[in-house]
Amino acid sequence: MSFSLLDVRDRLGVQPGRMFIGGRWVDWDGPRFDQVSPATNEVMTSFAEAGRRGVDMAVAAARRAFDEGPWPRMAAQDRKRMLQRIIERIYDAEEELAQLQTLDNGIPYHFSRSSRLSGKACADIFDHYAGWIDKITGETYPQFSDASNFHYMSFREPVGVAGLITAWNAPLAMFAMKAGPALACGCTVVLKPSENTNLAATRLAQILAESDLPEGVFNFVTGAGETGAALAGHPGVDKVSFTGSAAVGERIANASGLNMKRLSLELGGKSAGIVFPQARSVAGAATTLLGLCSTFLSGQVCSTSSRALVHVSVLDEFVHHATEQVRNVRFGNPFDAATTSAPMITRAHLERVLGFVESGKAEGATLAFGGDRPGGELANGNWVNPAMFVGVTNDMRIAREEIFGPVLSVIPFETEEEAIRIANDSEYGLAGTLWTADVTQAFRVARAIRSGSVGINGYASIPNAPMGGVRRSGIGREGGWPAIEAFTELKTINFNLDI
Structure with a gap:
């Protein structure tokens, strides 16, 4: 018999979703x-479904x-205090947020509660960016020549209206990774979650709606x-930050070029995971x-190393241990502590x-295990058994x-050079x-790999x-100071002291 999640939905009091525009909840007609x-x-x-009409309303606000x-011109201390109150509310709601996220995308609840995608992690991310508010500084520059008495200084100012579009696999963390630095820098925000995962994002929106943020921020x-x-294409938006597929990212880049929007595209x-014979543990x-x-x-993370490049001398050992690992996978109700893995996000x-599994077999790779669908109580969900191909x-x-x-x-692979080339x-x-x-x-290989980040x-x-x-993986960076740079414009002021 299939399990149901309607009891969790009802216990959480999930209601038809509304939009928050210009300081008010909108009953959409x-x-x-x-x-x-x-x-x-x-x-x-x-x-x-906001469509153009709803977006026009939100961008106008x-x-x-x-x-x-007052928000872009607010004293750093005041803006920081407002965000800190929001952060405390997110911490208080972290259990509810985790449950809603599990209803959203099927991530096992114990991961939703305790991983880097949790409600607590969401609050931590906001807290990190709140800490930057009184540290967003410019520079002064030494006089280049004595031809004039001009003195130069730079300021970082908020980029403007930020359109934030998040992906479905991390609704809580991505909300914070985008809204956190945007608000910290003094931008105003229009945020749209993935159409597949609105529950947790709506709860976060409620927390921000109940805060002291000025109307329309x-x-x-x-x-x-x-x-x-x-x-993405709205002329009233100054900056777009998007996380999602490369195909959609290309369309956003084209649309944004019409008014030279600033872009962050993740x-x-x-990714390749290279396993050398020198590995401490194959x-x-x-x-x-x-x-x-x-x-x-279940691999629905953009940073997942989905290509395992394995040295021929340890290939059999790698395959053996990977086959043993998959025995630990357990599907089922995502609120069951025994469940290890999420379903695919949509049918x-x-x-x-x-289709990719069939493609791999057709092109001559050997399917070592998996790639089919489980039945029984899982038949109604979007579950697929983990697959591994060898001889790829x-x-x-x-x-x-x-x-x-x-x-x-x-x-x-056989040589280090071959691994880097692949x-x-x-x-x-x-x-x-x-x-x-x-x-x-x-360090030699990490520097040689063409990638935005490399884990050792x-x-x-x-x-x-x-x-x-890099390449089709995006434009710009999220996280730390680079995210502050992404939501600010650099203004240079030169002052002639001879006047």
């Missing part, structure tokens, strides 16, 4: 859409708040592609790389992942395209990893370090 749980495909509730309101709209396109990845590398694809969000995405070459689709699911492609032979460059106990080799003997992201990619 336009079209709506249903959000379903990927674990069961049960309807959780409905949300407003944000525009007024930026051009006429924070605005929240919901919707699918039409709404996102309207926000897009896809096809078993640890295999367990980690296959675990990232098979547990947690369409499930079919896409299964880097020209196959499964090695080149972002699958964004529980599929690991194992590619053998790792860099990709349209993407987001978050590579390598496994070796040789420190000199680790593991990988993790934190809010105070930059994260982002």
